[in-house]
Amino acid sequence: xxxxxAGLCVAVLPVLAAGVWLGRRTARPKSLGGLGTPVEHATFxxxxxxxxxxxxxxxxxxxxxxxxxxxxxxxxxxxxxxxxTDREQVLVWDGDGDHHRTEIxxxxxxALDTGRGEAFRLTCEILDCSVRWAVVAPLTVDERVHGALxxxxxxxxxxxxxxxGEVARWVSVQLELADLDQSRTRLIEAEIRALRAxxxxxxxxxxxxxxxxxxxxxxERARELLLEFADFTRYSFRRHGDFTTLxxxxxxxxxxxxxxxxxxxDRLSVTxxxxxxxxxxxxxxLCLQPLVENAVKHGLEGKAVSSGKCHIQITAQxxxxxxxxxxxxxxxxxxxxxxxxxxxxxxxxxGGIGLSNVDDRLRQVYGDDYGLVxxxxxxxxxKITVRIxxxxxxxHSAGRLTRE
Amino acid sequence: xxxxxxxxxxxLVVVATVLVGAFGLRISRTTSxxxxxxxxxGPRLNAAAISGEYLSAASFLGIAGLGLVQGxxxxxxxxxYTAGYLVLLLFVAAPLRRSGAYTLPDFAEARLDxxxxxxxxxxxxxxxxxxxxxxxxQGAGLTLTxxxxxxxxxxxxxxxxxxxxxxxxxxxxxxxxxQAFQYWLKLTALLVPALFLxxxxxxxxxxxxxxxxxxxxxxxRVVRVGDSIDLKLDRPLTVTVSGTVDGRxxxxxxLELPAGTHHVERGTRLTFAAGATVPKAxxxxxxxLSPTQAESREERPLYATYGLILATFLGTMGxxxxxVRFYTSPHGVAAxxxxxxxxxxxxxxxxxxxxxxxxxxxxxxELTLTGDTDAAVLLLPDRLIGGVGGDLLGAxxxxxxxxxxxxxxxxxxxxxxxVLTQDVLPSRGVRHFRLGTVFAMAMPLAASVLVGxxxxxxxxxxxxxxxxxxxxxxxxxGIWWRRLTPPGAAAGMLVGGGSALLAVxxxxxxxxxxxxxxxxxxxxxxxxSVPLGFLTMVLVSLATPGRVPPDTAAVLARFHLPEELxxxxxx
Numbered sequence: 001x002x003x004x005x006a007g008l009c010v011a012v013l014p015v016l017a018a019g020v021w022l023g024r025r026t027a028r029p030k031s032l033g034g035l036g037t038p039v040e041h042a043t044f045x046x047x048x049x050x051x052x053x054x055x056x057x058x059x060x061x062x063x064x065x066x067x068x069x070x071x072x073x074x075x076x077x078x079x080x081x082x083x084x085t086d087r088e089q090v091l092v093w094d095g096d097g098d099h100h101r102t103e104i105x106x107x108x109x110x111a112l113d114t115g116r117g118e119a120f121r122l123t124c125e126i127l128d129c130s131v132r133w134a135v136v137a138p139l140t141v142d143e144r145v146h147g148a149l150x151x152x153x154x155x156x157x158x159x160x161x162x163x164x165g166e167v168a169r170w171v172s173v174q175l176e177l178a179d180l181d182q183s184r185t186r187l188i189e190a191e192i193r194a195l196r197a198x199x200x201x202x203x204x205x206x207x208x209x210x211x212x213x214x215x216x217x218x219x220e221r222a223r224e225l226l227l228e229f230a231d232f233t234r235y236s237f238r239r240h241g242d243f244t245t246l247x248x249x250x251x252x253x254x255x256x257x258x259x260x261x262x263x264x265x266d267r268l269s270v271t272x273x274x275x276x277x278x279x280x281x282x283x284x285x286l287c288l289q290p291l292v293e294n295a296v297k298h299g300l301e302g303k304a305v306s307s308g309k310c311h312i313q314i315t316a317q318x319x320x321x322x323x324x325x326x327x328x329x330x331x332x333x334x335x336x337x338x339x340x341x342x343x344x345x346x347x348x349x350x351g352g353i354g355l356s357n358v359d360d361r362l363r364q365v366y367g368d369d370y371g372l373v374x375x376x377x378x379x380x381x382x383k384i385t386v387r388i389x390x391x392x393x394x395x396h397s398a399g400r401l402t403r404e
Numbered sequence: 405x406x407x408x409x410x411x412x413x414x415x416l417v418v419v420a421t422v423l424v425g426a427f428g429l430r431i432s433r434t435t436s437x438x439x440x441x442x443x444x445x446g447p448r449l450n451a452a453a454i455s456g457e458y459l460s461a462a463s464f465l466g467i468a469g470l471g472l473v474q475g476x477x478x479x480x481x482x483x484x485y486t487a488g489y490l491v492l493l494l495f496v497a498a499p500l501r502r503s504g505a506y507t508l509p510d511f512a513e514a515r516l517d518x519x520x521x522x523x524x525x526x527x528x529x530x531x532x533x534x535x536x537x538x539x540x541x542q543g544a545g546l547t548l549t550x551x552x553x554x555x556x557x558x559x560x561x562x563x564x565x566x567x568x569x570x571x572x573x574x575x576x577x578x579x580x581x582x583q584a585f586q587y588w589l590k591l592t593a594l595l596v597p598a599l600f601l602x603x604x605x606x607x608x609x610x611x612x613x614x615x616x617x618x619x620x621x622x623x624x625r626v627v628r629v630g631d632s633i634d635l636k637l638d639r640p641l642t643v644t645v646s647g648t649v650d651g652r653x654x655x656x657x658x659l660e661l662p663a664g665t666h667h668v669e670r671g672t673r674l675t676f677a678a679g680a681t682v683p684k685a686x687x688x689x690x691x692x693l694s695p696t697q698a699e700s701r702e703e704r705p706l707y708a709t710y711g712l713i714l715a716t717f718l719g720t721m722g723x724x725x726x727x728v729r730f731y732t733s734p735h736g737v738a739a740x741x742x743x744x745x746x747x748x749x750x751x752x753x754x755x756x757x758x759x760x761x762x763x764x765x766x767x768x769x770e771l772t773l774t775g776d777t778d779a780a781v782l783l784l785p786d787r788l789i790g791g792v793g794g795d796l797l798g799a800x801x802x803x804x805x806x807x808x809x810x811x812x813x814x815x816x817x818x819x820x821x822x823v824l825t826q827d828v829l830p831s832r833g834v835r836h837f838r839l840g841t842v843f844a845m846a847m848p849l850a851a852s853v854l855v856g857x858x859x860x861x862x863x864x865x866x867x868x869x870x871x872x873x874x875x876x877x878x879x880x881x882g883i884w885w886r887r888l889t890p891p892g893a894a895a896g897m898l899v900g901g902g903s904a905l906l907a908v909x910x911x912x913x914x915x916x917x918x919x920x921x922x923x924x925x926x927x928x929x930x931x932x933s934v935p936l937g938f939l940t941m942v943l944v945s946l947a948t949p950g951r952v953p954p955d956t957a958a959v960l961a962r963f964h965l966p967e968e969l970x971x972x973x974x975x
Contacts, residue, residue: 014457122792247444247734276445277580277732280503318579320837321822390731393513396962397504 032388049076050170057174058181061139061147066091073149073171077163080130081152087112087145097152100124104150105132105309111136115145117168119161130154135161137168141175164212187243188364200293203259210263221262228258235284236286245324245397246316246388247279249288253314256289260296267308273315278323282397283374283388285359291327291372291384298382299331323388330381339374366392407795410551413799417589417806420561422570426583442735445580451745453580454729456587458720458746459753460536460812461543462864464590464805467754469777471761472768477709478761482754484713489750493743496721499883499963506731507822508724508875515882515963518890521897522750526827528874528901529724530844532867533820535908536723537848538814539863544780545852550779551802557853563806564849567814569823572838579818580732586811587749593804594756597785597797601763604788609767627674627770635666635683635773639836642680647672674773677910682769711928712865719868722875724823725815729780735967760784781805805944813845820844865928866908873933874901877941884958885942892945898936905928 053072056065066084070092074082081095083104090101100122111118117137125130131152139147149171153162205230216224221335232255236250259266292312299310341347343356359372366389376382445453463485470478503512510524512518541560548559605611635641641661645654648669649661668674676682720726733739764771764780767787772779782805785797824840874897881888881896907929925932945952953959 155950245734275445275578279444280731280734320818321826391504391510391514395504 014084035348046076054174057171058178059184060178061086061175063091065374070094075261077151077160079151079153079160083150083152084147085150087149091147093129095152097122097124097129099126100131100134100152101375106293107134108136108148108150110152111138111148112145115140115143116303117161119156135164137164139168139172139175141172141179146175154340175270203293206263207259210259211301214262225259225262227254231255232259241398242285243282243395245279246281246283246288246325248397249283249286250274250279250314250316252286253289253292256292257296264300264310268296268310270312270314273313275316275318278316278320278388278390280397281323281390282392284365284395285363287358288325288327288386289382290358293388295327295329295331295382295384297393298333299329321389321390323390325386325388326383326384327386328381333376333378333380333382334374335378340375343372343374362386365395409799410802413550413803414551414806416811417803418566421582421586421807422566425570425578441567443639444738445732447733447738447745449584449743450729450732450738452584452587452750453732454726454742454746455749455753456583456585456811457725457729457815458723458750458812459587459590459655459808460864461540461805461808463754463757464594464781464808465543465547465778465781466864467757468537468764468781469758469771469779471667471758472764472777472780473772476804479758480709480712481716482757485720486747486751486754487717489743489747492721492726493719493740493747495693496883497730497739497743500879501730501733502736502963502965502967503740503959505912506728507516507819507826508722508878509627509823509827511727511882512878512893515953515954515959516888516890516893517919518893521890521893523827524894524897525878527896528825528870530820530828531901531905532722532871532874533724533816533823534851535867535870536864537816537820537845538852539867540813541848541852542863544806546776546778547782547802547805547809550776550782559809560849560852563809563956564845567810567817568841568845569671571814572841574662579814582912583729583815585809587753588808590804590811590892591753591756593807594753594760595779597801598756598759600793601788602759605763605766608788624759627676627773633668634744635661635668637661637666637683639663641683642677644675645672647674652719666871673928676770682772682840688880707924707931711869711931714931715865715869715872715928716909717872719870719872719930722871723867725812727820728819729815731739733919737966740798757781763788791872791894803874806947817841821864866911869928869930869933870901870904870908871935872930873904876934877937881938881941881945883963885945885961886956887945887949887952888941889945891948891951892941892943894929895944896937896941899940900933903936904933907933 026312049072052068053076056068059065061084065114070084071084071094074086074094079095081093081097081100083093084091085105088104093101103122115138117135119133119135121133122131132154133156134150134152137149137151138145139149149164149168151160151167153160175401207225211222211229213223214225232252234253235252257268257270291315295312296310297401298311301309311330313326315324315328317324317326338347340356343359345356355372355374363371366387370387370389373385373387374382375385463482467478467481470481495849503511503514505514508529509522509525513522541563542565544559545556546559548554548562549556564699615955641665642658644656644658647654648671649659650666730739731743733742758783763784764777768780768783771780771783782798782801785801786794788794789797818841820845821837821840824843825837829836829840829843875899877896882893907926911923911927926968
């Protein structure tokens with residue numbers, strides 16, 4: 001009996017999985033049923049088909065996306081065959097009459113140049129070929145012809161010419177959106193590039209001043225500090241890769257803090273609690289150092305030069321599929337309302353160096369769930385929590401961990 | 405067995421695990437020195453952690469039990485469990501680390517860029533994890549029953565509750581230290597009693613017939629039959645019976661049982677004379693599977709052995725809790741070094757269970773009759789040494805056994821819960837991870853309470869078979885074959901892993917009955933399901949050449965190039 005139960009438990013697993021999958025697949029179309037009059041129903045059907053064809057095209061016009069959307073587009077037009085081309089070749093042919101590919105491409109040259117739609121009769125030796133006639137509707141983005149949508153039918157039809165034109169316009173809009181997406185991505189990349197080299201000029205100035213002050217009194221110390229400075233700037237200005245490892249970032253923070261400590265002496269103390277499991281995690285380049293810089297600034301702010309001491313705690317924990325990094329200071333804190341406005345970029349970030357910048361980059365790389373979480377109040381210090389997924393597609397640290 | 409030492413020992417292990425897990429990090433890593441704080445996990449520490457997580461109840465109790473029943477044939481188990489890391493080292497370790505993947509679904513996504521394959525891999529991780537968790541909980545139940553006479557399910561519930569609580573509360577912060585600690589604890593818990601046992605064996609005149617076939621009683625031995633059994637006798641046997649045999653009640657009568665099958669009711673006491681061979685027993689009533697599987701091995705030892713070898717050699721790389729630990733290595737070379745160290749540590753450990761199996765055959769052969777062969781390791785110290793010393797050593801072994809359940813179960817629970825929260829449950833967040841933990845543990849716990857009586861090593865063997873036929877093709881082809889496509893990977897995992905899973909289900913449900921040639925095929929599916937998985941993956945991939953992910957070359961370059969060279973590639 002018990003053995004049977006065990007078998008049942010195991011056998012139920014795949015069935016459950018299949019059930020969930022089927023349920024997800026079938027859930028959406030069903031919700032369309034039983035809506036209003038047949039006309040309304042047909043409208044909904046059409047809109048639904050159109051909405052299904054849209055997502056692949058949002059990634060631009062490639063063989064893969066064309067293949068995914070062609071069938072939906074053909075059912076939208078109700079033709080025997082539909083083909084999508086770019087400027088050089090047929091990307092996909094959905095339906096009958098596959099042998100017309102080359103002929104279509106030859107006849108298409110004019111339409112692709114002028115950007116005007118046309119219709120023509122196809123020549124065919126095969127007697128029972130169902131495709132005798134083709135409508136060409138160019139796909140244009142920003143006045144430039146990217147490709148064409150070709151609908152084929154057994155005989156001429158004015159309705160089809162109109163419909164193909166409309167569908168082509170709709171596809172063009174999707175492609176324009178894809179173009180927009182692409183330029184947005186490029187913008188983000190450019191922004192990341194612009195942001196990442198942004199170490200504060202004040203910091204360079206202050207560091208050099210501190211080193212200068214040691215040159216005569218303690219040349220050995222000055223030499224060490226210069227080396228720290230060299231290491232830190234080398235890390236900050238390195239050219240390759242947008243991502244680094246938590247270990248490398250921590251080393252950069254170490255160099256940074258050595259320079260800051262030289263300036264503030266005993267007033268600054270730092271404790272670390274790092275789970276070694278998360279050190280290899282990949283994260284955007286220079287996204288923790290600005291937070292530490294911020295903590296130093298806030299920690300020492302508003303305290304009398306002689307008595308004020310600042311304590312900074314940096315924690316990295318292992319939390320399942322994520323690493324949890326917390327940077328905490330016991331300094332002046334900040335008004336939450338002001339901080340919210342800084343993060344929303346309503347106020348120029350004179351106070352929080354790069355906080356909004358780090359927040360933006362984290363959101364761009366990992367999604368909106370992974371923005372900075374900041375707990376603060378005036379006079380109560382500040383605690384910044386960063387969640388870093390251990391694996392994210394496309395995030396690979398460049399180079400190797402610093403060797404010990 | 406005296407439980408006055410064992411229960412505190414088990415409690416101590418549980419408490420120590422929780423404490424090291426919660427505070428290990430705090431003690432060792434709170435510092436203002438960056439170079440101390442941000443030191444990565446070295447290969448040796450990581451290897452100890454991997455070994456600690458890997459050596460489960462099957463290794464600790466099951467192998468000795470199997471050795472007791474089956475004799476030297478079962479030495480293939482420890483060999484297979486160890487050699488799995490050799491395959492991992494040669495084909496998978498470094499590229500897997502360089503892929504940056506944390507879990508197996510991550511790897512599927514990194515290599516094939518497909519959400520569908522990712523979800524499928526996630527489903528198999530959950531399946532394998534649950535299959536592997538089941539014997540851990542049962543082993544815990546068995547241990548507690550042997551130690552204190554508590555009901556079967558209690559030990560499993562204790563382990564489930566402790567693991568769920570610590571994992572869900574985020575208590576396993578310094579998991580590497582916990583697992584490394586568990587490895588050394590387990591090794592000590594087997595090594596120290598083993599030394600004493602071998603000494604006792606020496607002073608007993610070092611009898612050498614441990615692996616004689618069949619096992620026999622060395623001295624007069626009273627056996628209490630816990631569950632009704634059928635004795636199969638090849639030759640007549642003289643035995644003193646108090647209880648019911650073949651429907652007739654006896655009270656301390658000396659019986660001459662003729663060759664053939666005899667039915668012994670539960671609760672019967674059989675007293676065997678010294679030198680009597682241990683009869684073969686078959687549990688009657690209910691579809692219990694341990695004897696049927698044990699028998700099928702005797703029928704087709706060669707086929708079963710090959711099935712076992714293939715499953716353990718290739719299954720190790722697909723164990724979800726092993727794979728996540730490689731993420732801790734800082735780079736591919738460290739991952740390889742770690743694997744080499746794991747080979748050493750695991751190999752050293754696996755020298756011990758066969759010793760217990762052999763001594764069990766000498767000193768506790770009646771366990772084959774009562775069916776509790778997995779208890780051999782726990783009972784031997786008491787049997788051979790006795791007194792306070794035996795009790796203390798028994799307590800040490802019991803503590804080690806619980807460490808085995810806790811470490812493997814917590815590793816598996818974390819892996820399964822991670823997949824459940826990421827890929828199954830709707831939204832992300834810490835609260836959902838807790839929900840996932842509960843869910844990850846609830847299913848195997850329910851199964852273990854409902855099922856009971858599954859031999860630990862066999863159940864683990866089934867988990868290995870499923871892992872070998874689904875993840876081994878995915879990993880090996882994913883790393884070494886550039887023409888793998890998402891549909892191919894999905895089909896291969898479904899056909900290979902799915903058929904192994906169905907075979908497992910059929911075996912557990914007791915179908916088809918013992919003796920059928922088909923039964924051996926189903927009980928040891930790896931030999932046909934692994935090639936089937938590979939073949940399907942290759943053929944379907946070749947049939948869908950258009951679906952090769954466009955960035956395959958770049959991805960494979962990243963898998964195989966050492967990290968130092970990566971800079972030039974990405975620049």
